[in-house]
Amino acid sequence: MWLFRSASQDSETPRSSAQPDSRASSSELEKLRGYHDLAKDALERAYRKDVEGSIAEAIKLYRLGLSIIYEGLSITVQATGLGAAFHKVAAWRGDMNNWQQHVLERVRDLETMPADSPTVRAPQRITLQRAYSHSPRLQSSAVPPQSHGVASAGRTGAAGSGVIAKEEARLREVIEGEVLDRRPSIRWKDIAGLAGAKQALQEMVILPAQRADLFQGLRAPARGLLLYGPPGNGKTMLAKALASEARATFFNISASSLTSKWHGEAEKLVRMLFKVAAEMQPAIIFIDEIDSILSERSAGEHEASRRLKTQFLVEFDGVANGSERMVVVGATNRPQELDDAVRRRLVKRIYISMPDAGTRRALLQHLLSGQPSRLSKADVERIVAATNNYSGSDLAALCREAAIIPIRDLGPAVSCVPAESIRPMDVGDFEVALRSIRPSVSREQLAAFADWTAQYGTLS
Structure with a gap:
């Protein structure tokens, strides 16, 4: 779109110029590029709402674009190891500084002018052209959406709206x-x-x-x-x-x-x-x-x-x-x-x-409800103690494995034994199941989660 065409569009960033020892600089470069693109997208959407006359939505999107610009401009990119890619930093920052100035002017106009002002109704003809008049490239490529004529709109409007719908x-x-x-x-x-x-x-x-x-x-x-x-x-x-x-x-x-x-x-x-x-x-x-x-x-x-x-x-x-x-x-x-x-x-x-002992106990009771078993409270506690560092899905897999053992013990007779004759589960079945169903999360993974939580998260 013409309004927020950026100076940095004239050439592409070399994507592989950063050396391994400059990964931090390359990462900051990509973050700046991301904020540049985020701001551009938000401001283009704001302009479309502005042209349509949806002033409240336009102001909201303009301010969203400004907040993204502020975050992008706060990023510092070091030149170390970036080579030719570093010249894009100045272009992206220049774009965002330019957009910031013009958008602030437009938001000020929208918020202070009367609702029936022609400037509010037609930004592409008055305010936005004036705001961008000192940018030759933007001005020369500016083609307002309504400037193509009534006849052209009449020929293409219905078909275009139908395709969009x-x-x-x-x-x-x-x-x-x-x-x-x-x-x-x-x-x-x-x-x-x-x-x-x-x-x-x-x-x-x-x-x-x-x-x-x-x-x-x-x-x-x-x-x-x-x-x-x-x-x-x-x-x-x-x-x-x-x-x-x-x-x-x-x-x-x-x-x-x-x-x-x-x-x-x-x-x-x-x-x-x-x-x-x-x-x-x-x-x-x-x-x-x-x-x-x-x-x-x-x-x-x-x-x-x-x-x-x-x-x-x-x-x-x-x-x-x-x-x-x-x-x-x-x-x-x-x-x-x-x-x-x-x-x-x-x-x-x-x-x-990972579930603590109380949660594992509740999970076991829920999983075993309705399943014939000879498990006493002491047996359940033994299973709870033996399943430290088991996740909820690990416990479910353990119970399924233990539940199949009474059927497995029947051998070939399983094809003719009545269902009511199958023995209930007992703690021995869980002892056998524990040998094959092991925890799926390693201690190293848990340590990594603990480190990330200490830095960014909240314990549940």
């Missing part, structure tokens, strides 16, 4: 068909333990929905939550239970949900996802394995991946700065791989740790 209908069908889970059936009582995580979710989503008058200003709830920890401990179940308890529409996102072989399709799906969620609020957008979608930006990543991250961060900022009743919840086993811009937006970061 069909495209939106197709994207909406994809979101509603593959992503939307309208009625998650899991409740808090179905999840053993995790009292701290449940309390945080209660304060963040459910209570604000019940008492909106109390959760305002500094008490306004965060819109981003990260559930992280070893696999198999109930992160996805927690998100679904949250949607059930809050009576919210649940959008279950994974990398495959937003992957497409078509150029630009992923960004459109992200935009439609947030649009549909806003229409169906209260809504929870749950991103499983969020590190696979929003990992740290790097010099070697594919252009499509970078555009997807850019679009997601822009939409995410729209949720954080708006009044919609929407929450973005991410789950990951690799929090250290998340991009720092994503980590900052996920304000609440809760560690879903």
Whole structure:
């Protein structure tokens, strides 16, 4: 789009110029590039709303772009090891400084001029041309959307709007068909333990929905939550239970949900996802394995991946700065791989740790309910003590293995023995099962989670 065409578009950054000893500089370069692209996307969307006459939406997006610009300009990039790539730093920073000045002027005009002012109605003819008049390239390429004439608009408008409507209908069908889970059936009582995580979710989503008058200003709830920890401990179940308890529409996102072989399709799906969620609020957008979608930006990543991250961060900022009743919840086993811009937006970061003895006891009782067994309370305690460092999924696998042993002991006779004649499970079956079902999470992994939690997270 002509309005925010950047000086840095004239050449591409050499993506592999950084040497191994300059990885930090290369990382900062990519962060600056990411913020540059985020700001450009937000300001282009703001301009489109401005031209359409949606002044409130335009101001909101202009201010979002400004906040992204401020963050981008705060990044310091060292020249060490970057070589020819370093010249892009000045170009990107120059773009953002230029945009900042012009957007501040436009926001000031929009907020101070009367609603019936022609400047507000037609920014491309008055304010924006004046604001960019000292930039020859931008001015020469400026072609206002309405300047092509009534006849041209009459010939192409209906056909163009029809194509856009069909495209939106197709994207909406994809979101509603593959992503939307309208009625998650899991409740808090179905999840053993995790009292701290449940309390945080209660304060963040459910209570604000019940008492909106109390959760305002500094008490306004965060819109981003990260559930992280070893696999198999109930992160996805927690998100679904949250949607059930809050009576919210649940959008279950994974990398495959937003992957497409078509150029630009992923960004459109992200935009439609947030649009549909806003229409169906209260809504929870749950991103499983969020590190696979929003990992740290790097010099070697594919252009499509970078555009997807850019679009997601822009939409995410729209949720954080708006009044919609929407929450973005991410789950990951690799929090250290998340991009720092994503980590900052996920304000609440809760560690879903390995189940303690009380939680393992409750899980065992739940798994064994309805299953014939000769386990005493002492036997259950022995199993609880023997399963330290077992995750919830490890315990489930252990119980399944123990439950199959009485059938395995029958040998060939299993084909003709009545079901009621199969002996109940006993503690010996668990002793055998413990030899084959081992913990799936190593001590080194747990230590890495502990280090990350000490730096960024919150214990549940």
